[in-house]
Amino acid sequence: MKTYDILVVGGGVNGCGIARDAVGRGYSVLLCEQNDLGGGTSAASTKLVHGGLRYLEHYEFRLVRESLIEREVLLRMAPHIIWPLRFVLPHHKGLRPAWLLRLGLFLYDHLGGRKLLPPTQVRDLRRDPEGASLTDAFRKGFEYSDCWVEDSRLVVLNAMDAAERGAEIRVGSRCAEARRDGQLWRVVLQGQDGERETVAARLLINAAGPWVDKVLSSTLGSNSPRRVRLVQGSHIVVPRLFDHDKAYIFQNADGRIVFAIPYETDFTLIGTTDRDWDGDPGDVEISDEEVQYLCTAVSEYLAKPVTPDQVVWTYSGVRPLYDDGASKAQEATRDYVLTLERGSEETSTPALLNVFGGKITTYRRLAEAALTRLQEALPVKGQPWTAGTTLPGGDFPVEGFEVLVARLMEDYAFLRPAAARRLLRAYGTRCWQLLGQAKSNEDLGQVFGADLTEVEVDYLMRAEWARRAADVVWRRSKLGLRMTAEEIATLDDWMVERAAHLNQSLQAAG
Numbered sequence: 001m002k003t004y005d006i007l008v009v010g011g012g013v014n015g016c017g018i019a020r021d022a023v024g025r026g027y028s029v030l031l032c033e034q035n036d037l038g039g040g041t042s043a044a045s046t047k048l049v050h051g052g053l054r055y056l057e058h059y060e061f062r063l064v065r066e067s068l069i070e071r072e073v074l075l076r077m078a079p080h081i082i083w084p085l086r087f088v089l090p091h092h093k094g095l096r097p098a099w100l101l102r103l104g105l106f107l108y109d110h111l112g113g114r115k116l117l118p119p120t121q122v123r124d125l126r127r128d129p130e131g132a133s134l135t136d137a138f139r140k141g142f143e144y145s146d147c148w149v150e151d152s153r154l155v156v157l158n159a160m161d162a163a164e165r166g167a168e169i170r171v172g173s174r175c176a177e178a179r180r181d182g183q184l185w186r187v188v189l190q191g192q193d194g195e196r197e198t199v200a201a202r203l204l205i206n207a208a209g210p211w212v213d214k215v216l217s218s219t220l221g222s223n224s225p226r227r228v229r230l231v232q233g234s235h236i237v238v239p240r241l242f243d244h245d246k247a248y249i250f251q252n253a254d255g256r257i258v259f260a261i262p263y264e265t266d267f268t269l270i271g272t273t274d275r276d277w278d279g280d281p282g283d284v285e286i287s288d289e290e291v292q293y294l295c296t297a298v299s300e301y302l303a304k305p306v307t308p309d310q311v312v313w314t315y316s317g318v319r320p321l322y323d324d325g326a327s328k329a330q331e332a333t334r335d336y337v338l339t340l341e342r343g344s345e346e347t348s349t350p351a352l353l354n355v356f357g358g359k360i361t362t363y364r365r366l367a368e369a370a371l372t373r374l375q376e377a378l379p380v381k382g383q384p385w386t387a388g389t390t391l392p393g394g395d396f397p398v399e400g401f402e403v404l405v406a407r408l409m410e411d412y413a414f415l416r417p418a419a420a421r422r423l424l425r426a427y428g429t430r431c432w433q434l435l436g437q438a439k440s441n442e443d444l445g446q447v448f449g450a451d452l453t454e455v456e457v458d459y460l461m462r463a464e465w466a467r468r469a470a471d472v473v474w475r476r477s478k479l480g481l482r483m484t485a486e487e488i489a490t491l492d493d494w495m496v497e498r499a500a501h502l503n504q505s506l507q508a509a510g
């Protein structure tokens with residue numbers, strides 16, 4: 001039976017971030033993910049690397065400061081999948097006064113050592129182009145900076161980097177049972193085909209996001225009380241609503257905020273809702289009421305109202321918020337909490353580290369904090385290293401994206417500009433590896449729909465653990481927005497066949 005230093009349960013942003021940090025410090029690491037990487041909450045976020053302007057109202061200064069600092073760290077680590085985004089915040093006469101918005105944005109600009117991102121500006125919405133899409137009621141506004149992130153790609157790139165440094169990443173592998181046995185954990189992993197395998201680990205990390213309590217109770221047999229509060233958040237996607245590349249942040253009369261963000265060139269992303277969820281996180285789905293809520297919220301601001309029949313796609317996720325006893329979903333802390341549970345008194349091993357809460361934005365800091373905690377139970381190895389180390393494909397300067405586009409178009413002159421940009425946004429400098437010796441579109445093989453080619457799907461299967469069509473068209477890309485159901489079904493069949501072929505070749509080789 002193979003023994004690892006660390007076994008991470010959960011391939012969301014937090015589990016993959018911890019696995020990457022730990023393997024880079026010299027620990028042997030196995031990560032198991034029951035479905036697809038980023039198949040839980042990490043693919044269902046609003047996709048912002050942000051300080052969280054609204055959390056200032058809840059006095060979460062530590063979290064906001066850490067998040068604001070982290071924006072630029074992450075931007076430098078992965079400038080292909082993370083980029084600056086400007087937000088327009090219209091002043092609503094009946095809601096927060098202008099002086100309060102100004103104060104909040106002053107803090108936002110100055111709390112987090114901003115260097116790359118431009119500061120807040122006052123906007124005259126009667127004259128400025130961003131006012132043109134709004135009703136006449138909105139005359140004044142503010143514009144501030146945050147960043148956009150391709151959330152599911154961030155998860156996969158952390159897993160890739162971890163694997164390239166020696167971690168084992170298992171997708172479609174559920175941690176079905178874990179028991180302490182002397183100095184070690186004995187962990188049963190169950191594949192989606194039902195096959196079970198037992199491995200051993202010196203330390204177990206429960207990074208199962210909204211399933212963290214379930215792993216504690218069912219898998220580990222612990223009877224500790226519930227410690228995460230599950231809060232559903234849903235988004236809708238509609239055809240593009242405005243002609244500029246800035247996002248809006250709208251205040252709602254119930255105290256919440258709703259974003260309207262330029263999305264995948266031709267669309268606008270609207271979200272999010274915030275309501276308690278008590279079902280299985282895997283079953284979460286947007287309700288008609290949430291669709292209506294989001295349409296009503298943005299229609300109060302936009303000159304042209306948005307209606308449910310415009311919705312082309314939706315997604316829903318469950319926030320695993322640490323249960324601090326707050327009364328309303330939107331008031332529960334967004335900060336993360338790590339707990340280290342020791343085994344027997346005498347040996348103090350094997351230990352269990354639980355991850356509660358956390359945001360996409362703070363995943364790297366959460367991983368560093370997890371490494372500090374786990375070194376109470378494992379021999380200390382390595383130093384923090386992830387802040388200055390780029391993720392796969394991100395080894396180019398923050399301002400260098402256009403230069404990269406020009407280089408790719410020169411090396412692969414047959415690519416359409418839109419396709420080149422999409423590939424670079426997804427894979428960065430790894431595009432050269434993906435496209436290899438291709439000299440023409442024909443060399444890229446079958447086209448499955450939109451501009452998705454056989455060469456790209458093959459790369460996603462070999463390098464990024466994609467197994468089914470949904471992994472490709474809804475997580476590692478959003479090409480599902482441009483493909484028909486038939487095209488997606490054909491892709492799925494092709495991938496299943498290809499996977500069987502790859503497995504056969506692997507078995508023959510070894």
Ligand SMILES: Cc1cc2nc3c(=O)[nH]c(=O)nc-3n(C[C@H](O)[C@H](O)[C@H](O)COP(=O)(O)OP(=O)(O)OC[C@H]3O[C@@H](n4cnc5c(N)ncnc54)[C@H](O)[C@@H]3O)c2cc1C
Nearest residue numbers: 010012013014034040041042046048175209233359360361
């Ligand atoms: C609507 C919404 C909007 C958000 N917007 C933002 C935002 O804009 N910016 C931001 O910074 N944060 C945002 N967040 C928060 C952020 O998305 C989450 O906090 C983060 O993704 C949680 O990551 P995680 O790794 O802890 O959980 P998850 O991504 O859910 O990962 C946990 C994984 O564990 C796996 N798992 C569970 N049980 C087992 C088992 N027994 N064996 C193996 N695997 C298992 C699951 O399949 C899952 O993939 C948002 C969240 C929501 C819901």
